[in-house]
Amino acid sequence: MSQFAQKSALIVDDSYTMRRIIINILEKIGMGTLFEAGDGKDALEILHREHIDLIVTDWNMPEMDGLALVKAVRGDEKLSKTPILMVTTENAKDDILNALRSGVDNYAVKPFTQEVIEEKISKLLGMR
């Protein structure tokens, strides 16, 4: 049984395809429960409703973007400790810097491999 079987993750990305790609990877590494949201707003709603162990989020989104989401999560007493993994492209170096400053725990550059994600998530969930 996977080490992640008891864990739940929320994938936030405005691209349907990207969500499918990330979900595919998380399913393969055996993540127990998966939620998805198309923007920060929907994400917060799910975060308030469900128990989420890990947030995997895109940075550039309409409505409420990654930065706003991270700020909202970090500013919320109940959610503030939830680990956040950001996925982005290598062009957005400023974004990465901004993201890390505002409270993102780690980031992965697209296209990432299953191994990279597995390793980063293990670290974030304190399993390694």
Next chain:
Amino acid sequence: MIDNDETLVQAFLEEASDLGEDLIDNILALDSDRSSTEALNKVFRTAHTIKGSSSFLGMLPIAQLTHCAEDLLNKIRTGEIPYSDLHTDVLLGFADELERLLEFASRNEGTLADKDVMDALNNAHTPPTPSDNDATPDASTPDANTPDATMANTSTANNDATPDATMPDANSNPLDRKDSVRVSILNLEEASDLIGELVIARNRLNLLHSKINEKIGSAYLQEEVSTVVSEVSSLTTELQLSTTKMRLVPIGTIFRRFPRLVRDLSRKLNKPINLEISGETTGIDRSIIEYLTDPLIHIIRNACDHGLEHPDERLALGKTAEGTVTIAASYDKVFANITITDDGRGLHRDTIIAKGIANGLIESGELMSDKEVFNLIFEPGFSTAKDVTNVSGRGVGMDIVRSSIYALSGSITIHSTPNKGTTFDIRLPLTLAIIDAIIVDVGGDPFALPLHAVTEVANISFDEITMFDGSCFYRLREQTIPILILKTLYDIDSYQHGNNYALIILNVSHKSIGVLVDKVMTQEEIVVKPINHYFGMSKVTGFSGATILGNGQVCLIVDIESVVLALEDKDKRALFSGLEDRNCRTKDSLTGSLQSQGTHIAIVEDSSSDRRNIKSLLENEDGLSCSLFSDPISTLKSPEHFDLYVIDIVMEHGSGEMLALKLLKQGNNKPIIFISSKVDALNTALLPEGLKYTFMRKPLRQNEFIATIYKMIEQSTAPQQTQLGQQQDTNRTAGY
């Protein structure tokens, strides 16, 4: 790496092409408002998202291309590079190339990203020198992200001169596809087809219903069956309406190409052009929309190229230097209207006439109305090679535009005022799948005419048709209209001579034309089925399709465009041989007098479908009107005066014979037609002496029924009628 499974690729292609569609809009929005962070972010996000996904799916050319674009856009976003005209061109080039690559990917074919486009994206990182940019000085095009608020204001002020109504507000874009799911076209077509079949079955059921009810002994069961039949009937209509809605695509999906088109034309022609678009949400059947793009593009090209003057010319006329082209779409009941207007030089009557004469289309324009003159531009052969510029000349003339619109059962008209501009009005049905039609009889075969074109139906006789120069005309009120005898067009040999015909008046492009048929049978909602593939590869002309009627008969749908063409082409206007045969004028005069007086008939029938059927038999008969009653009591209570009663013998609340007795007791001795499905239903022993009556068996046949009505009335009023009858010979036209 993750699996490249098919569904993921499919999802990516759909998402990317959705994003790609908005891309050009957003680039143009950015071009017109360079301080728009929102437009810039949207363009950036598109490149960013597509790059992210394509890199996972191993679509390297797409990933490379979007990478270059993302790189450039990121620098524009951070203010590292100020946005300039050059960027709009480069980004539009990127959008086109992306579309091309996605198309290749969707066909599963490999190709490389165009090197020139990538180079252009990479080279655009260097800020342009002032000489590169003749239109706008650098100071007025600050970057959106610069913190300097005053600079952003300058930019808005600069844009105020040309208010931009083109771009729909990004936030309230009506084409946003929230709360919707994707359905494959195949599934949608299948559903439409099935509902088409259902409509046909429903029509049959309605027809059978009355017959079934005759066989059912129990009144309770009859009632139940009637309820179910009418429920199925109305549900079918609703279902059909909602599928029609499903098939509607917002016309904005094709309008969105036009800002780009007009921008390119404006540059090529060196004319500033303002484009205004409204009504993007107007929905049109997706099968229609496909064929609409090219005609619209053609009209817009013409408007920009030929319609709008050059700026100096416009200024001399006291107009603004910038010309305006307006495209608007709206609903009008079951039609969509699209108008394309320019405020240019307008059409010049004399020039068109001169050209029409030069091209041999007309001999002289003296007697022609402006409308007729303008319509010449739709004639094949009007455009000559001389006019072909590299903008408008694409080998498609306005004649193709008109025939494309006609093929969609639509119409197109021109309005134009010299120096004020030209407007093209296009009117289209919302859907082509199911149409209302009137079914006519020609030589014993049914034909359907789309109801949207029909304005009225007249009953006419031979004498009223005028022949001139091999063509037939009919005088309808103040107007002489050309008529086509359907029989001669389709060459139906079984045609039988008679003297009374139905003339269907059609309105095509604001012109009235007539189609002569034997008679009108009914009006029905029909499901249009394409017929070409039933006839092999040969193209069937004259018919736009076929349908199956409620009675199971196959019926061809007359193509209105063919009718118009046949009227225009003298060779096809066959002579109406029966026209000289005037001996046929018979007792028409008598029925004419009765009709003009108006005959009011009471129909007493407890089956609702039978009532409806009887009513429909009388509906198309001029001079006959009827009131419907479901039981004897309401009939007796009615204060109306009737010339004749049609009474069902076996009714739930009393027999027909009893009703006849009671009527007579009231002093009412009008003739009665008893009806029943059983031959021996009428108990003549119960009937009072001196009663004028006859019996007819259900189902009633229209001809026989109407003849009987006239006969009964003639008998009961004979002494007074003969005199009047001789004066009667005027046309009897009824609004349809």
